[in-house]
Amino acid sequence: MVAVLGASVLASLDLFIVNLAFPRISRSFAGASAQELSWVLNAYGVAFAALLAPAGRIADRLGRRTVFQAGLAVFTLGSLAAVAAPGVAALIAARAVQGVGAAVIVPTSLALLLSSAPEDRHKRMVSVWAATGSVAAALGPALGGLLTEIDWRWVFAINLPIGMVALLFSRRLGQAARTGGRAPDLVGSLMLAVSVGALVTALSYWTEWTPASGWLWTALAISAAAFGVFVVRCRTHPVPAINLAVFRSMPFTAAAVGMAAFYVGFSIMLLGGTLWVTNVWYWSPAMTGLAFIVGPGTAVATALGAGRAKLDPRWFAAIGGALFLACGAMWSAALSAASPSPSFFLAGLVLTGAGAGVAQTGFLAGASRSLPNEEYAAGTGVINTARQIGATLGVAILITIVTTGDNPTAYPGAWTAMGAAGALAAATTLTFLIRSRSPKTVDEPATEIAGR
The missing domain is CATH 1.20.1250.20 (MFS general substrate transporter like domains)
Incomplete structure (x- = not known):
């Protein structure tokens, strides 16, 4: 319970806590453009979106506890990198690492919780898991506001003790049987990330580049081409990134x-x-x-x-x-x-x-x-x-x-x-x-x- 609910708190807190810190982050990197700063939020979202679907299959193939622990470690390390980020590029990279970790944590956490308890306790487990995420989301704004008053880096530092405690207790989780089989199509996932990232870039710079800009149409072309490759691979790969x-x-x-x-x-x-x-x-x-x-x-x-x-x-x-x-x-x-x-x-x-x-x-x-x-x-x-x-x-x-x-x-x-x-x-x-x-x-x- 401690391990899985700690992971649920990490995923839920991020929804509000970083958004509330965004104005202070912007002031800390005054030389960065608004478009660059938006990637502090979007890098997390793109990585999360691209890897969320295949992460569950990876967990079934390699072992849910092993993958869950890896996700916790990646998210915690990404949080540590965000705390120490010397510039906006480093912070964006750290946020992408957090997104990778979150994409692994979310689909494995509830499955691990249910597999560790008898079936007659599953409904109670689900209720506690859902309530924990809801409470974390509800408290996120107040906590984010208070931490940002001290320093925006604290909104990432708060993840470190939660992540380490969850990792410590995760050693007691059972390891479900591995299903084996082929690995999901990570190239397809990468193409989805490239497509969404290029589209986000085009939207972000729309007013600056103007419709006559070659950069704008290049970004849109990359997005369309990457999405086309993604669809083809989803239709032809034995274990597609997303089942169309x-x-x-x-x-x-x-x-x-x-x-x-x-x-x-x-x-x-x-x-x-x-x-x-x-x-x-x-x-x-x-x-x-x-x-x-x-x-x-x-x-x-x-x-x-x-x-x-x-x-x-x-x-x-x-x-x-x-x-x-x-x-x-x-x-x-x-x-x-x-x-x-x-x-x-x-x-x-x-x-x-x-x-x-x-x-x-x-x-x-x-x-x-x-x-x-x-x-x-x-x-x-x-x-x-x-x-x-x-x-x-x-x-x-x-x-x-x-x-x-x-x-x-x-x-x-x-x-x-x-x-x-x-x-x-x-x-x-x-x-x-x-x-x-x-x-x-x-x-x-x-x-x-x-x-x-």
């Missing part, structure tokens, strides 16, 4: 697109909101962190409620996207530099927190219900990959719009983009027609876990 067969289901495809669009809006909200209150209203990191507790706190409550409600998953997905659209419209109309009243800002955090809680439940539950049992694992990997890609693209879009974040007049465009992403996520539910083998509802075990 899941996309034969239209509801699943809609859920994957919807999850990616939703996380575009989510990352714009999270980083954009942080930049707004720190660069425009000049809130302290501690005050910013306390304000952002509202979002994950609301998300935990609504996700638990969604897990027990008897509604079709597409309604949850549509409601979540609509709440982000509502927040974007409200912030565009109500937030201003001249009137730093927090009421509308906090109301937006409540809306987006509720949206995150119900939308993720809807997309995950809807995607799983549209697949046969033997494709659940592949489908979950694809949905989580789509989530990470969406979050990475959202950061790139935000940086394109607000650049350094000092100009208040640029933010309405960011809030409009956030609302548009929510609208697109909601629109995917028009094709999100669930055709299950039995009349399931969202309060059944698999989808209740998704809600949690």
Whole structure:
């Protein structure tokens, strides 16, 4: 429990804690451009997205405990490198290393927890695992704000004792039998990383390069070519990086697109909101962190409620996207530099927190219900990959719009983009027609876990 839950805390904390430290990181590297600094967030997301799906297969092949321990060690070493980073390039590289470690930790942690306990305790184990991640996400903003007040490097230093304790206790974990077989296609994973990275670069530098720039079209061409290679390898390799067969289901495809669009809006909200209150209203990191507790706190409550409600998953997905659209419209109309009243800002955090809680439940539950049992694992990997890609693209879009974040007049465009992403996520539910083998509802075990 200590080993696996420690890993869950590491993965959950990163969602908020680094975003809240971003303004202070930017000031520490004043010579770096906004596009360069965005890679402090995006390097993690690209590495995570590319390796998340094959990591589970690697663990089954080499041994879950061995791979889990390797992931913990890599994440902890990446955190240590981030603490000691002398410049922005070193920090970006350290964040990519953290992303590799996180991609290995996430798919192996719950499997190890369940394999270490008898079957009659599995439901309790899942509840504790899910609750630990939720609590870590809820406390992340406050902790990140307080640590950033001291020094932004502390947001990475906090990972070191957690990682070392988890590694120490992981020696007591059982080693599940290895399945053997061929290794997953890491070349395909690399092509996915290159494709997403080149697309993010093109989006980030869109205004600086202009549409007439050869650099812009070169980046887009590299992205398209790498994605083409990735698709070909997924179709021909015996153990592809991602099983494309899941996309034969239209509801699943809609859920994957919807999850990616939703996380575009989510990352714009999270980083954009942080930049707004720190660069425009000049809130302290501690005050910013306390304000952002509202979002994950609301998300935990609504996700638990969604897990027990008897509604079709597409309604949850549509409601979540609509709440982000509502927040974007409200912030565009109500937030201003001249009137730093927090009421509308906090109301937006409540809306987006509720949206995150119900939308993720809807997309995950809807995607799983549209697949046969033997494709659940592949489908979950694809949905989580789509989530990470969406979050990475959202950061790139935000940086394109607000650049350094000092100009208040640029933010309405960011809030409009956030609302548009929510609208697109909601629109995917028009094709999100669930055709299950039995009349399931969202309060059944698999989808209740998704809600949690």
